[in-house]
Amino acid sequence: MFFLRGASGSGKSTLLNIIGGIVTPQHGQVNIVGHDFCQLKGLQKDRVRADHIGFIFQQFNLIPYLSILENVILPCRFSKLRRDNAIKRSGSVLEEATYLLNRLYPKGKFSFHRTTSELSVGQQQRVAAARALIGQPQLIIADEPTSSLDYDAREAFMALLFDEIKQSGSTLLYVSHDPTHQHLFDSVVDMSLINPHLELAL
Amino acid sequence: MKNINVTYSHFLLVWALTIVLSCFIGSKAFAADITEIDWEVLIPQDWNPNQAFEDMTDEEYYALSETELVILEQSVQAMFDAAPVVEAFDGQQVRIPGFVLPLEFSGTLLKEFLLVPYFGACTHTPPPPANQIIYGKLKTGTKFESIYLPVWITGTLTTTRSQSELTESGVANGVDVQSAYAMDVQLIEPYIE
Amino acid sequence: MKLRLIAKKSLISRRSTAILTILSIAMSVALLLGVEKVRVNAQSSFANTISGTDLIVGARSGSIQLLLYSVFRIGDATNNISFKSYQDLAQQKGVKWTIPISLGDSHRGFRVMGTSRDYFSVYQYGEKRTLEFASGKQFEGVFDAVIGAEVANALNYAIGDQVIVSHGTGSASFAQHKDKPFIISGILKHTGTPVDRTLHVSLAGIEAMHVNWQGAVKKRKASKALTEANLQPDSITAFLVGLDSKIASFKMQRYINEYKAEPLLAIFPGIALYELWDLMSVAEKALLIISMFVVLGALTGMLAVSLAGLNERRREVAILRSVGASHWHIMGLLITETVLLTVVGILLGLVLLCFGIWFAQPIIEKTYGLFIPVTAPNIREFGMVCVLLIASLIVGLVPAYRAYKNSLADGMSIRS
Numbered sequence: 001m002f003f004l005r006g007a008s009g010s011g012k013s014t015l016l017n018i019i020g021g022i023v024t025p026q027h028g029q030v031n032i033v034g035h036d037f038c039q040l041k042g043l044q045k046d047r048v049r050a051d052h053i054g055f056i057f058q059q060f061n062l063i064p065y066l067s068i069l070e071n072v073i074l075p076c077r078f079s080k081l082r083r084d085n086a087i088k089r090s091g092s093v094l095e096e097a098t099y100l101l102n103r104l105y106p107k108g109k110f111s112f113h114r115t116t117s118e119l120s121v122g123q124q125q126r127v128a129a130a131r132a133l134i135g136q137p138q139l140i141i142a143d144e145p146t147s148s149l150d151y152d153a154r155e156a157f158m159a160l161l162f163d164e165i166k167q168s169g170s171t172l173l174y175v176s177h178d179p180t181h182q183h184l185f186d187s188v189v190d191m192s193l194i195n196p197h198l199e200l201a202l
Numbered sequence: 203m204k205n206i207n208v209t210y211s212h213f214l215l216v217w218a219l220t221i222v223l224s225c226f227i228g229s230k231a232f233a234a235d236i237t238e239i240d241w242e243v244l245i246p247q248d249w250n251p252n253q254a255f256e257d258m259t260d261e262e263y264y265a266l267s268e269t270e271l272v273i274l275e276q277s278v279q280a281m282f283d284a285a286p287v288v289e290a291f292d293g294q295q296v297r298i299p300g301f302v303l304p305l306e307f308s309g310t311l312l313k314e315f316l317l318v319p320y321f322g323a324c325t326h327t328p329p330p331p332a333n334q335i336i337y338g339k340l341k342t343g344t345k346f347e348s349i350y351l352p353v354w355i356t357g358t359l360t361t362t363r364s365q366s367e368l369t370e371s372g373v374a375n376g377v378d379v380q381s382a383y384a385m386d387v388q389l390i391e392p393y394i395e
Numbered sequence: 396m397k398l399r400l401i402a403k404k405s406l407i408s409r410r411s412t413a414i415l416t417i418l419s420i421a422m423s424v425a426l427l428l429g430v431e432k433v434r435v436n437a438q439s440s441f442a443n444t445i446s447g448t449d450l451i452v453g454a455r456s457g458s459i460q461l462l463l464y465s466v467f468r469i470g471d472a473t474n475n476i477s478f479k480s481y482q483d484l485a486q487q488k489g490v491k492w493t494i495p496i497s498l499g500d501s502h503r504g505f506r507v508m509g510t511s512r513d514y515f516s517v518y519q520y521g522e523k524r525t526l527e528f529a530s531g532k533q534f535e536g537v538f539d540a541v542i543g544a545e546v547a548n549a550l551n552y553a554i555g556d557q558v559i560v561s562h563g564t565g566s567a568s569f570a571q572h573k574d575k576p577f578i579i580s581g582i583l584k585h586t587g588t589p590v591d592r593t594l595h596v597s598l599a600g601i602e603a604m605h606v607n608w609q610g611a612v613k614k615r616k617a618s619k620a621l622t623e624a625n626l627q628p629d630s631i632t633a634f635l636v637g638l639d640s641k642i643a644s645f646k647m648q649r650y651i652n653e654y655k656a657e658p659l660l661a662i663f664p665g666i667a668l669y670e671l672w673d674l675m676s677v678a679e680k681a682l683l684i685i686s687m688f689v690v691l692g693a694l695t696g697m698l699a700v701s702l703a704g705l706n707e708r709r710r711e712v713a714i715l716r717s718v719g720a721s722h723w724h725i726m727g728l729l730i731t732e733t734v735l736l737t738v739v740g741i742l743l744g745l746v747l748l749c750f751g752i753w754f755a756q757p758i759i760e761k762t763y764g765l766f767i768p769v770t771a772p773n774i775r776e777f778g779m780v781c782v783l784l785i786a787s788l789i790v791g792l793v794p795a796y797r798a799y800k801n802s803l804a805d806g807m808s809i810r811s
Binding site for chain 3: 279282283303304305306307308309310313315316323328329330332335337348349382
């Protein structure tokens with residue numbers, strides 16, 4: 001589990017875009033789960049991202065016109081690997097989604113067929129987490145996932161997330177400007193170490 | 203597996219060849235049956251309505267009075283009306299170009315028409331003689347765009363014999379059945395030079 | 396979850412604009428196909444009206460005009476033919492039958508036509524179909540009338556009813572032949588031609604009406620009895636000719652056109668019909684071009700709506716990219732939305748068209764004698780629909796490309 005610390009404007013988004021294969025760096029190498037991104041074409045990078053990476057963003061994670069369940073199973077639409085994993089674990093994609101949601105909502109008692117527009121931010125973040133986790137991708141990238149949450153919700157979310165990560169054995173790359181939780185992680189990396197132009201940009 | 207593939211493509215090749223060959227032969231045979239004709243051959247060799255005029259010398263022609271001229275022209279017209287047909291064409295498959303005069307329709311599709319050698323047969327005087335008109339019928343109505351453009355007509359010609367008798371001066375005497383060309387039309391195509 | 400499902404849900408979430416887009420496409424499709432239907436059916440309606448007639452003869456005027464007033468009861472003749480000329484021509488060698496036509500009177504908006512008894516057995520329409528009686532029989536007495544199916548329906552007439560004929564062919568007349576009522580002796584079956592909208596009487600009947608009648612002023616009663624023998628008309632409006640041999644048509648036509656006694660015009664109905672269609676084709680082409688522009692307008696509207704909504708959807712696109720959607724997926728999604736809207740629009744347009752025709756059918760038939768059936772689309776209409784679908788695909792490419800460009804710039808930065 002990695003904690004990547006950096007203030008706003010430190011180039012986090014760019015780094016995440018590079019790791020996700022959205023942006024190609026001008027120099028250097030990107031190697032994700034054994035795939036050298038610089039060798040791959042756009043479509044192939046999309047494939048790798050779909051198969052091996054799950055994202056959780058700070059806000060607006062969900063597609064408003066799809067239901068909770070439909071949002072969670074999205075990655076299985078684009079990755080056969082994760083689809084197969086989900087089916088292997090729970091028999092069907094929908095059942096796997098329901099299972100994950102139940103774990104992330106231990107006290108929740110509402111229908112998962114509802115649209116996401118009625119959910120609170122905290123609830124939305126947990127749906128996003130379920131979506132990132134479905135099909136057990138090897139890398140979970142969380143970009144300031146708790147910044148929009150209040151203190152209680154934050155703690156609860158972190159606990160649930162860590163629980164799931166331990167279960168699936170995925171690598172977690174947690175990005176934040178707030179060092180409060182960094183002690184929970186195996187490694188801490190500061191953006192200033194990665195981005196030598198940081199001083200200039202600021 | 204390999205053997206089966208060879209046999210299959212073999213079969214396809216033979217099948218394709220057969221199709222191509224039969225089309226070729228068929229079209230040749232088809233073409234052999236259809237004679238392309240022009241309007242002149244529909245006129246019997248021995249029929250010349252203008253004979254009277256041609257036999258006259260120039261002096262005799264200018265010596266004719268008004269009434270004599272009219273009578274002579276009328277007799278020519280009568281010969282036009284009672285023009286004989288070339289019976290050899292009965293039952294023949296022919297292809298002939300001409301202009302269409304629509305008669306009967308099925309919806310907007312053409313079913314019966316008259317075929318003539320030139321456009322404006324209904325406005326020019328004199329009208330064409332009876333052996334220069336073909337009465338065409340189609341089994342199924344066909345789309346027909348413009349009466350102003352010439353077409354190729356392909357079909358089987360039939361002839362009906364006139365029961366008229368011509369007197370010495372060439373005036374028709376009691377036409378019972380108009381001699382005529384009729385055709386069971388198979389194909390109408392646009393005429394392109 | 397298929398792309399189609401995502402596209403469908405996406406459109407449903409933006410219901411109001413989607414419905415408006417669908418409506419505008421539907422209306423333009425209904426217009427385009429409607430214009431085409433009217434065109435084809437107007438042509439075949441005209442062609443169906445006359446069959447088996449070799450020549451139509453009237454006073455010298457234009458050929459289309461003669462065709463229109465004699466057969467379609469549209470417009471009026473400028474002059475009449477003397478009865479003597481008619482009789483002379485009817486007796487010519489080679490003439491198999493003639494049907495005289497006398498026009499100029501009407502009854503409550505429907506034309507009254509004087510003709511001979513032969514009309515009912517000789518006249519043909521459609522594909523050599525003769526007229527049939529639904530009830531009653533043809534006229535025998537001077538004041539008998541046979542009416543078409545539409546007249547009977549619209550005015551609720553039955554055999555034995557009395558009918559007052561008005562002078563002139565307008566929808567109203569202030570000069571009526573009140574003293575000479577006609578009695579309905581027969582009602583014809585439906586034909587789908589102007590025959591349905593006509594009242595048929597004998598030539599003697601027309602003549603009897605106008606006895607003592609001079610320009611809307613009635614003279615003293617005549618002393619002569621009104622029998623058929625006394626009621627030979629002086630003139631008729633036109634007559635139809637059937638010949639022994641079609642080949643002789645040219646000769647007869649020439650003879651009539653050069654008739655010394657009075658100026659006459661003999662036309663081939665088929666030629667006049669084509670001339671009429673030629674004339675109509677100008678209007679038809681114009682209508683077609685207009686409706687194509689309307690369709691273009693609807694497509695442009697759809698494009699505008701799609702482009703306008705793109706900004707809002709940048710978030711959505713970024714999310715999809717993050718879960719593994721490629722650029723092709725995104726473009727496919729947007730194109731699918733466009734095509735889906737068009738497909739629904741076309742289907743709705745077809746429904747609108749069916750309803751429109753079904754609703755307007757009786758009105759059009761009554762007013763113009765045009766019968767427009769509700770039929771499945773023909774090949775040309777089908778082709779138009781296919782072109783529209785392809786156009787919608789091309790239209791969809793524009794927002795798809797824009798979204799692609801946007802997502803290149805955005806990456807996964809989810810803008811708020």
